[in-house]
Amino acid sequence: MNSRFIFLLLLVMAGLVVAFAPLPVQSIAPQERTFRIEAGQFAYSPSELKVNPGDTVTIQLVSTDVVHGLYVDGYDISVEADPGQTATLAFIADKPGSFRFRCNVTCGAMHPFMIGKLNVGSNNWFFRSIGLAALAIVGVFVSKRQKT
Numbered sequence: 001m002n003s004r005f006i007f008l009l010l011l012v013m014a015g016l017v018v019a020f021a022p023l024p025v026q027s028i029a030p031q032e033r034t035f036r037i038e039a040g041q042f043a044y045s046p047s048e049l050k051v052n053p054g055d056t057v058t059i060q061l062v063s064t065d066v067v068h069g070l071y072v073d074g075y076d077i078s079v080e081a082d083p084g085q086t087a088t089l090a091f092i093a094d095k096p097g098s099f100r101f102r103c104n105v106t107c108g109a110m111h112p113f114m115i116g117k118l119n120v121g122s123n124n125w126f127f128r129s130i131g132l133a134a135l136a137i138v139g140v141f142v143s144k145r146q147k148t
């Protein structure tokens with residue numbers, strides 16, 4: 001094995017680490033996020049929320065007709081809003097992933113289909129792709145230098 005081969009092997013390994021290793025720190029500072037969700041038979045508006053891990057999330061649930069609830073899968077938390085009233089649910093989005101939230105108050109025929117989605121993710125891929133690009137540049141630079 002010559003040194004150049006070993007170097008390229010190390011570079012590939014570094015690339016794999018950058019692409020797949022879990023980040024030791026959160027790439028984005030946690031924020032406070034407030035969402036106002038209108039609940040009516042049989043939908044939420046908006047029905048999809050996107051936050052970053054560590055964010056403090058406040059959901060203001062407003063019912064526009066009958067009593068509706070909002071239960072977040074995975075987080076096991078819920079809130080109930082009376083007709084015309086606003087109920088507040090606050091939590092820290094400390095679990096990354098995609099979670100469904102659903103109405104937990106029987107509100108009519110289509111009640112089981114009253115669902116929404118909470119996405120707790122981050123734009124890690126943005127930072128990882130920068131890391132990979134930097135490694136590629138280093139690789140090209142070094143291999144060119146060794147040829148001359």
Ligand SMILES: [Cu+2]
Nearest residue numbers: 103105107111
């Ligand atoms: Cu319901």
